[in-house]
Amino acid sequence: MSIDIDTARRVAKLARIRVEEADLPALAGELSGILTFMEQLNEVDVEGVEPMTSVTPMRLKRRKDEVTDGNIQAAVLKNAPDAREGFFAVPKVVE
Amino acid sequence: MSANTWTIAAARDALRKGEISATDLTMACLTAIDAGDALGAFVHKTPEIALDQARAAEARIKAGDAPSMCGIPLGIKDLFATRGVPSQAASNILRGFRPEYESTVTTKLFEAGAVMLGKLNMDEFAMGSSNETSCYGHAVNPWKVDGRKLTPGGSSGGSAAAVAGDLCLAATGTDTGGSIRQPAAFTGIVGIKPTYGRVSRWGIVAFASSLDQAGPMTKTVRDAAIFLQAMAGHDPKDSTSADLAVPDFEAALTGDIRGKKIGLPREYRMEGMPAEIEKLWADGAAMLRDAGAEIVDISLPHTKYALPAYYVIAPGEASSNLARYDGVRYGHRAKLAAGDGITEMYEKTRAEGFGKEVQRRVMIGTYVLSAGFYDAYYNRARKVRALIKRDFEQAFAAGVDAILTPATPSAAFGLGEMSSADPIEMYLNDVFTVTVNLAGLPGVAVPVGLDKQGLPLGLQLIGRPWEEGDLLNHAYVLERAAGFVAKPAKWW
Numbered sequence: 001m002s003i004d005i006d007t008a009r010r011v012a013k014l015a016r017i018r019v020e021e022a023d024l025p026a027l028a029g030e031l032s033g034i035l036t037f038m039e040q041l042n043e044v045d046v047e048g049v050e051p052m053t054s055v056t057p058m059r060l061k062r063r064k065d066e067v068t069d070g071n072i073q074a075a076v077l078k079n080a081p082d083a084r085e086g087f088f089a090v091p092k093v094v095e
Numbered sequence: 096m097s098a099n100t101w102t103i104a105a106a107r108d109a110l111r112k113g114e115i116s117a118t119d120l121t122m123a124c125l126t127a128i129d130a131g132d133a134l135g136a137f138v139h140k141t142p143e144i145a146l147d148q149a150r151a152a153e154a155r156i157k158a159g160d161a162p163s164m165c166g167i168p169l170g171i172k173d174l175f176a177t178r179g180v181p182s183q184a185a186s187n188i189l190r191g192f193r194p195e196y197e198s199t200v201t202t203k204l205f206e207a208g209a210v211m212l213g214k215l216n217m218d219e220f221a222m223g224s225s226n227e228t229s230c231y232g233h234a235v236n237p238w239k240v241d242g243r244k245l246t247p248g249g250s251s252g253g254s255a256a257a258v259a260g261d262l263c264l265a266a267t268g269t270d271t272g273g274s275i276r277q278p279a280a281f282t283g284i285v286g287i288k289p290t291y292g293r294v295s296r297w298g299i300v301a302f303a304s305s306l307d308q309a310g311p312m313t314k315t316v317r318d319a320a321i322f323l324q325a326m327a328g329h330d331p332k333d334s335t336s337a338d339l340a341v342p343d344f345e346a347a348l349t350g351d352i353r354g355k356k357i358g359l360p361r362e363y364r365m366e367g368m369p370a371e372i373e374k375l376w377a378d379g380a381a382m383l384r385d386a387g388a389e390i391v392d393i394s395l396p397h398t399k400y401a402l403p404a405y406y407v408i409a410p411g412e413a414s415s416n417l418a419r420y421d422g423v424r425y426g427h428r429a430k431l432a433a434g435d436g437i438t439e440m441y442e443k444t445r446a447e448g449f450g451k452e453v454q455r456r457v458m459i460g461t462y463v464l465s466a467g468f469y470d471a472y473y474n475r476a477r478k479v480r481a482l483i484k485r486d487f488e489q490a491f492a493a494g495v496d497a498i499l500t501p502a503t504p505s506a507a508f509g510l511g512e513m514s515s516a517d518p519i520e521m522y523l524n525d526v527f528t529v530t531v532n533l534a535g536l537p538g539v540a541v542p543v544g545l546d547k548q549g550l551p552l553g554l555q556l557i558g559r560p561w562e563e564g565d566l567l568n569h570a571y572v573l574e575r576a577a578g579f580v581a582k583p584a585k586w587w
């Protein structure tokens with residue numbers, strides 16, 4: 001599977017990572033190389049094999065659905081690059 | 096010998112007997128750390144915290160309430176969230192991040208009285224095998240045989256350099272595809288990745304959640320047993336942590352493996368394997384045989400597909416886990432131009448904050464999870480993963496107690512030597528270790544010998560799930576038989 005420049009641009013967009021136009025050909029080449037390496041998986045007969053969902057066969061524990069934490073607004077906002085009036089601040093998203 | 100060179104076991108005994116105070120032991124390490132900046136191991140030093148914790152440990156020891164880790168000075172990988180102390184996974188995107196909470200592992204260690212000396216270098220988000228993707232610059236291997244500076248391995252490279260260079264008694268590491276065992280092997284120390292679920296992942300920056308496990312990096316197998324004991328156990332905050340009793344790992348070190356069956360997987364005899372690695376492996380098998388174990392050839396037929404499966408699954412999970420670094424809640428936010436909206440904020444922040452290798456893996460992960468490719472890559476990789484696990488289950492069902500393999504395909508290489516290489520070449524470092532993560536098994540790297548240049552080489556033992564005690568006992572026998580006592584000559 002080889003990745004062309006348009007696909008590389010689309011992947012970068014989906015990943016929300018800005019890649020300059022000039023860097024797209026190199027990126028496409030690298031991604032293609034890695035995907036080619038993965039193509040080996042096509043040699044394996046996986047007929048009837050269930051995809052692994054949990055590496056240890058144990059049932060996830062359940063807990064009571066109740067509030068055990070909270071009232072820590074200052075701690076939650078402590079590391080925010082921009083916090084105002086008790087909120088995370090971001091560029092305008094609604095026109 | 097200065098106390099920073101001691102093992103955990105020796106320090107524990109000396110502390111209990113009152114032969115040294117926890118403060119003096121900590122001071123010996125802090126002095127070694129300040130003299131060891133050339134190793135690039137400690138990236139955030141916390142001497143005030145260390146000395147406070149040492150004084151508290153002293154009081155506990157005096158009161159006769161001293162668990163094994165009480166007063167033991169440790170280094171903590173930068174991947175662990177430590178309250179009020181920079182915890183940035185060696186990434187610029189988490190620059191300035193000081194968590195308001197403490198990871199479960201460090202909480203347990205501190206409750207046991209352990210002392211934190213500081214945070215340790217690593218590959219960015221634990222993605223790398225040479226510690227060269229770190230935003231702090233690389234860590235350096237204390238082992239040096241010529242003019243070159245060598246990698247301590249990765250991703251837990253700072254942990255390995257700090258322990259091998261005697262800057263601390265032991266360090267925490269994490270292992271997603273070999274990140275504890277490969278650096279341990281490159282620096283002549285012991286490192287164990289426990290069974291998936293043995294140690295809580297809560298508060299550890301997530302890379303690939305179905306593969307990540309934390310574990311100890313130590314000078315001896317006994318120290319690994321003591322340290323793992325303090326890290327392990329069920330944690331309600333990690334739904335994948337196992338609700339199983341933690342056995343006494345140190346008590347499992349009987350040194351008796353008579354009648355045990357050790358498997359040598361033929362698929363690990365890779366084409367082009369250096370003769371030295373092959374010989375080391377055969378020597379290790381002979382040591383276990385001399386100790387009374389039976390050596391058998393086994394087959395793990397899907398071994399060849401472990402790396403490609405890993406490089407679908409791990410980036411897939413990483414692309415999802417790393418979506419949280421968006422410049423909103425913590426860490427770096429890019430400076431925006433007039434008119435930039437939220438999408439530009441995400442894109443610029445992530446382009447500036449993530450290094451090259453992290454960007455590459457996030458994009459690969461995004462691709463393999465994207466509509467139209469999910470079945471072809473991700474689901475297929477998960478099926479292959481099931482087959483890899485089944486290979487091990489069949490070997491264990493046939494009576495094998497432990498599996499012996501090389502830990503790495505070579506000794507430590509020079510920093511920068513792989514920089515022009517294809518990313519895949521770097522990935523090949525994990526060829527012997529990555530199967531263990533995919534199968535969720537415990538694996539331990541033990542230093543066994545030196546190569547002809549004089550660099551350490553290690554072997555890996557793989558155990559049955561939840562049987563870290565028995566695995567460590569095998570490692571203990573191998574360690575004693577190999578008698579690896581070499582130390583790097585101090586150049587820093």
